[in-house]
Amino acid sequence: MAQDLDEMMQKAPTLTLDPFGEEKAAVAEKEPEPLVKEEEVNLSPEERRMVEEFAAKIDLHSSNMILQYGAGAQKKMADFSETALENVRTKDLGEVGEMLASVVSELRTLEEEEEDKGFFSFFKKSGNKLANMKAKYEKAEGNVERICDALESHQIQLLKDIAMLDKMYELNVTYFKELSMYIAAGKRKLEEVRTTEMAQLEAKAKGSGLPEDAQAVSDLSSLCNRFEKKIHDLELTRAVSLQMAPQIRLVQSNDTLMSEKIQSTIVNTIPLWKSQMVLAIGVENSAKAAKAQREVTDMTNALLRKNAETLKMATIETAKETERGIVDMETLKATNESLIATLDEVMKIQTEGKEKRRAAEVELNRMEGELKQKLLEIH
Template sequence: MGNEFEGFATTPTLTLEPFQEEKQAPAPVPEKEEPALDDSLLSEEEKRAVDAFASQIDLTNSAVILQYGAGTQKKMADFSENALENVKTKDLGEIGDLLSGVVRQLKDFDEEEEKGFLGIFKKPANKISAMKAKYAKAEVNINQICKVLENHQVQLMKDIAILDKMYAVNLTYFKELSMYVLAGKKKLNEIRSTTLPELLNKAQSSGLPEDAQAAKDLDSMCNRFEKKIHDLELTRTISIQTAPQIRLVQGNDTLMVEKIQSTIVNTIPLWKSQMVLALGVEHSAQAAAAQREVTDMTNELLRKNAEKLKMATIETAKESERGIVDIETLKITNESLISTLDEVMHIQQEGRQKRQEAEREMQRLEGELKQKLLQVQG
């Protein structure tokens, strides 16, 4: 696809021999007359071409009237057929189905576990392996769909370029038809304002039947030519309607290209990044669980060691009181006991003081924590 409109002209051409090789013979520019059709859409060169062409039209020639503008009408018909074929070969519905397929794949992946990604973390065993397996399966399906979408995107971009050519060709035919209508109306006005009155005056003055027939024939030719111009105006109207139709099709193609592009460069990478984040969250959860087990085990060991130390200290104190009969030992023991009691009292006093300090510190920490929580909530 791409050469369908190579044979269509892109420059307006006027000819009295529409089905032969087109040529444009120069002619002197006649005196300007006000055209019946607005010629503001034409360039100065095209206006001069209309004036020159109008001077070549011979309304006494039936073949000229019959073939006038027929070449452009034939090209318009061929052009319309190609344009219709170009539209018929499209299936934008298939692209829509493919885009929907991407959405279904992502949705199925997210809902495979309870409540999407958050539900993945509720199952205890092999969660990361299961997530990677589901990701790989979904990625394969999505990549296959994206390859087809990319092919459609390339084709649509080619179609958009072809539609630009179609629009340019249609504009050329529109101008050609406008120039034919302008030239025809110029010639028709000229004949009806000059030649036809002259023939009528001649017939009336001479009274010859051949002069009357000549005037009648020219008047009939003018009527036929007027109908021919009307047919060209109808074809011109079709050309006007074709332009927005081409742009509508082109707009649909452009919209689908944008949707495909958004899916490929936005939706798919976003899904992949979310999957990476989900895997990272799962790794962090497992690390936190391991750290929690280590902390619990450490606290348990500390409690057990403290209990053993207490029991050992009590047993040692009991053993130290057994079988002592030496007074010096008793003195020493008594002094040691008093010293111990003093130290215990001192320790208790220090402990009480530290507990009070700790209580004040905990109250301060609690206040700071509450203040920080209020800041977070705000």
């Protein structure tokens, strides 16, 4: 398509009465000017000379000439419109929009996981979280890189399209100028015929009163009307060309904006996301280290408090034990009382024993006396 446009652009505005024949056309050497309204079209001296020379060649008595007048320019415009339509039809900017949305979707999938409570679970869960975070970032980064590669390809194509649309715009300017020159030449010739030849025929018909002279006036008037309609058709075609210019610029503007959006995503959004990824991992490492340090400090303080309390209790007990005598006074008092009671009991038992022995001795003496008495009685 670009090659066809290059070939078309090599041709400057031309005027010909034989658009499909071998007649050599007059070529303007001046570069095409920007599009303006019909009444504001400014032709160069060379182009005005071309219009005057071409108007002199127009023969309104030729029906075939009227039929083909400006047909070549109209065909160029039709081919050009088809080329422009094909260029717009083959675009799929929606795919680019979906890719940009995919970048946002990938970044939104990076959600942090909640941590379990507890000192020992922190170390295990924190390590898993960091590993999961890195895995998610690596997966998202791979997807984003693939999307960016596709976006770069689209950007290259968009830049080519922008350059091609510039050529299309310049070519449309050329066609607009060519149509304007056909219209100017046709109107010049039409005005000339109506003011000279038509006036002469009308005067002749009035003077002679012959029907053939009146028919000649009617025929020339009919040809003039046909040619005027042809010029009007060319004006409609030029209006299409006039509308084509802002349409081309709008499409080109859309391509430019989309290309800039892709460029911004590639050079700004993605590097910023990667830097934020590094910062997020760094912050996570710092948070993990800080929390671990906090947990260790808390645990150390708890152990110190517990050990201090244990030491306090042990010290107090030790002090109490060291301040005690070898034997408590209560123990000595109880032992002494028990010993006295024991001695009293022993003395009591001994006294009772003595009394019992004395009684037994008396009883033994009595029994011995009785026994002796009994034996004496027997002998």
